[in-house]
Amino acid sequence: MNLDDVVIARERMKGIVHMTPLDFSQTFSSLSGNEVYLKLENLQKTGSFKVRGSYNKLNSLSEDELKKGVVAASAGNHAQGVAYSSKMLGIPCTIVMPKGAPLSKVLATRRYGAEVILEGAVFDEALSHAQQLKDQMGATFIHAFDDHAVIAGQGTVGLEILEQLPDVDAIICPVGGGGLIAGVALAVKKKKPDIKVYGVQTLACPSMKHSLEQNQPVAVQAAPTMADGIAVQKPGQETFKIIRDYVDDLFCVDEMEIARTMLMLLERNKLLVEGSGASPLAALLNNEKTNLKNKKIAVVLSGGNVDVNFISRIIERGLVESGRYAQFTLTLKDKSGELQKVLSYITELEANIQTVNLHRMGKHIYPGYVQLELSVETKNQEHIEQLYNLLQIKGFHIKLEE
Structure with a gap:
């Protein structure tokens, strides 16, 4: 397999697949200390690069x-x-x-x-x-990734990035079976060997990273992950060889980092991106992983096929991880005015109370006391700590739910 295979693939799919935008993001550039461009394969036909x-x-x-x-x-x-x-x-x-x-x-x-x-x-x-x-x-x-024609087709993403941003310093792709990054890395390195190509996997299923460490494709036991699109337990033989020869490094991200990034993409850039597609950006935003600074970087957002029922869970998880949502359990004396005090302390700190549940019966609720459960919309982790500390100072027995 060589660069000509990718060039031929590009000609074949003209008019069939989109040349997706490479969109500059001021938000993620500022957060990462780089010049960040998002390759929007989540806007591709069928919702991902796979086509x-x-x-x-x-x-x-x-x-x-x-x-x-x-x-x-x-x-x-x-x-x-x-x-x-x-x-x-x-x-x-x-x-x-x-x-x-x-x-x-x-x-x-x-x-x-x-x-x-x-x-x-x-x-x-x-x-x-x-x-x-x-x-x-x-x-x-039709294999999902371990096929030369499939790899060549995915490599057209790399050719497009080179056309859209000729002076790109680095490209970051998600890695599952390895078809996307293998094609991109081969195409890019053949044309411009100095461009760095990095891959990102989840800590829940780091099969390619382990394979590179052992210099052969190996299987790993996958844990549950919201990046199910890259949860491939064993990479392909062909993709492994190309990645070993052309990819500069691989990084891993955890579920918290993925959820936070999905929410940021949705809120800041109005982009719905699935967990696997958000993983490269999650790695870039965690600077100690990539150690990239002051570079022009193209991040491939590989897909946007998020199940509708799952979107609300992603938003909730992202809100929790970014400190935008908290749940408290407090023990109060069962007398007039106690609940009003708690609510007034919270509103004084400009937190938005979403739900209030009061329980008088329970294993750990003693006579003369009630248990109060609160869910609160907050600004960040520091804001949550301020609420917690204030309620403790005011004498309430409080537990912050994880």
Whole structure:
């Protein structure tokens, strides 16, 4: 695989996929001490970069292979990318998803014209069934990342960044199976070897980082993560080789950093970005991870397919992590005026009380006392500490819920 493969992929997908914006962000530039540009693949067709690789792969098939159709296994963005690409080419497409796949993603994939089969409790079982279908139907299996044509398609993101920001110093990408960063790194390094390319994984599933440390692809046990798009337990053989040769370093972020970044993107830039897409920016904002200063940096926001039911949880989690929301439990004397005192102290510090619950019965509530539960909208962690300290000084027994 070489740069020509990526250039050919770019020509193939003209008019089919978007050349997504590379948007300068004053907010994140100030926060990171760099000149930060956001590559908005969350605005790509199907909501993620995945359509690039799948479309290029399908275009590389022979006429006979196209007639027999394609099969893929995915619970997320790859499914929609393959389904959309198949629709553009007018070929049969079957996607196998685990039975627990979000309904929104199942419906979105079907809307692109694919036949969706729900099989297995987990992704590995869906993948096994997809492999069986491929053999039965004589169809071509479309791998999510470990395929040269797929990698070349994803590499077009790198070519676009070079056109949009020729003097870029560094590019930061999320890393799951490695298809995106492998394609970007190969394309960029072949044209401009001095540009740094960095990858970001979650601490919940650092498979590529561990693989590089052991100099071979290894599997890790994944913990639950909101960045499910990059929670790949074992990277690909081909992607590993390219990343080993062309990527400068990999960093890891935790759930708190991802949630905070998702909320900041939504609030400051009006961008809905999924956990995997927000992870590169989360790493950049945590300066001790990347140690980048005074550089022109392109951050790839790889996708924006967030389940509607999950958005409110992300907002709540982000508010808690950034000190914008707190819950207190207080023990009060059960007499007139005590509740009013507490509420007045809180409003004096300009916190916004959202809910108030008063309990007179409970295991740890003694006669003559009540338990008060409060949820409060706050400004930051320092503001929460001010509230806590004031209520303690006023003589209330208080517990700050984690």
